[in-house]
Amino acid sequence: MMASALADPKLLLFIAGLIAATFVLSTSRSKPGVEGTVAVLNSSLLFATVGLASAVWTWIIHNQLVIGDASEFCTSEGIVQCGSVIGDPRYNNLFGVPWGVVGALAFTALLFLVLSIRMDVHAKWSETYTNYSWYAGLAGVPFLIYLIGVEAFAVHHICPFCTISHLSLLGFLGSVWLLRERRENKNWY
Template sequence: MPPWLPQLIKALCILGLIVSAYLTWEAFSGGSTLACPEGETINCAKVTESEWSKLFGIPVAPLGLLFFAGMWWLATPARLRDVRPVWDRLRLAYVSVGLAMVLYLVWAELFKIGAICLWCTVVHIAVLALFVAVLFGQIMIEPPPARVRYKDRVR
């Protein structure tokens, strides 16, 4: 994995944590201080107050907080140095679930709500960038050396 990739992953997690924390605050405070234009197409209040802003009755903003906190944990130096492939697979699976959620939320914004939330879009872009970064990290992993069986060496 390139040395700059963990820093990129952490920076994206920090961005996602900050924006998700803000959106979580707004979700529980009634959106009284939501800083976003209220136009026809761009309208954060319309998005964050819609029925689509909850999943099984839970606001999606705190779920975003949990996602970015979990991704941060999966990107700690101890997890990145661990050579067992389970961590790489877990990171990829975790960020894939996040990307699936983003695709669902963007679909809801475009086709069900009819408005876009700029703050949500920042989170969506951060998740997409995390997916690309983790996938790139997977591609850049050197395969383990091939094992030579004893009977293949003795001839």
């Protein structure tokens, strides 16, 4: 069951996105100056985009589950599956708003911040926006811990698409941490 869930082409696409973002991030360390900064920003953009797409995907699954049919989008058996997590009415929303929508809004904000910096790395506000990105990403961590806790201790299932969103946020934070490091080390440009 776990193997079938992980062999989902959509999931593999998201995983490929995460791997690409991580690869771009890892190559940035060897690049000096603005070239490296742009590479880190590209990585941040990729993480935010994958996070946005996976969050929207979980919203699609949520909508399917509400009408009682998600078989074409996500398996509903085994430990690794979406049905028991996204379909659980006790935990699948934040004050009535599906977590997928919450995640999509959050990643939209992060995407805007890093896209702005990426479009003008020398702008005066780029440092401020880097800090905004860092703190906005950190704000998502308590929610991430809560949702992982729900998966592990309440519903006892792991939703792979939710996990992609969680990893995207962590990857995003890692990339923004490197951005701040470049700024502090005078290695921004």
